[in-house]
Amino acid sequence: MSRTEVFLQKVNDLGGGGAILRAPESLFYLSGFSGGEGTLVITRDARCLLVDSRYTLQAKAEAPEYEILPYNADISDILGAVTSVCYEGDFLSASAFERLKQKVSGKTWVDVSEALLMLRKTKDTMELNAIANAVALADDAFSYTVSRIKKGMHEYEVAALLEGYMRREAGAQPAFDTVCASGFRSALPHGAASDKTLQDGDFLTMDYGCLLNGYRSDITRTVVIGKAESWQKEIYNIVLYAQGLAENAAKGGMDASALDQIARDAISNFGYGEYFGHALGHGVGLAIHEYPTVSPKSMHKIEYGDVFTIEPGVYLPDRGGVRIEDMLYATPDGHAILTKSTKEFMEIQ
């Protein structure tokens, strides 16, 4: 069954007769179109992709299952007798939804966002391969970069090394704003690279990834510039230990919240629970944050084929922080760790 056929079953389960989709991830996931701008109109009888003239040729090449129509084609016409229409509540702004309802009047509307995220949660073999390639490129960027980091560099120079490598080697873009946070800034879990320079005794947290052939990677490593103090070794080892416990336990069929609990308990047992404020991990795929959510309140199960991060951290305000993040996928009887970069404690001279 094609992805569109599987999706239509979900639409049907929700009582819908068709769907209008605009999120770039949905366009790519269902049709293969990577242009990012367009509208899918899907019913049992119609598979249409509406794009403006900039994208016509690309859409025809990338979305062979779909009929390519001009962006101003009559959507009501395509929907025909369909009265209940699925839309993406997570993606459409309130005003865009109002405009859509005016253009396509007399319908009842059903939010299909959650169903789409659940479909995308579990990856097929093609997706796993694409993600593994994106992870491998990020791994290579790490070894390339750590051998070039020097005291006195700006954080943004480190970010440029990481991003430049991935761009030059494979044409990849950053998967999100690269985090390079050093010294006191490493206590900011998402400190974007700034003009701060690297100083002796700084932690340096690098959290980055790439977007390669539609799929993303996400990795975090923390190193020390110069000589580490004992408190730095201590929290590094605690985070590494907690991460290892969670990774070893990860397997299909378990509750994502139970996985989070394993790492959280480990960190709490060392007395640093209050300094680990964020979720343990998240799914990664077409988007950088997708299902499964690996957090205390998550209702998700880890299932065979899910790809997700495990990224505990400890952040001491005004002093510094450590986060270590790998990407994994759940196999039928356990897990495989996609990220290969070393996690050995590193002091960069």
Ligand SMILES: [Mn+2]
């Ligand atoms: Mn992450």
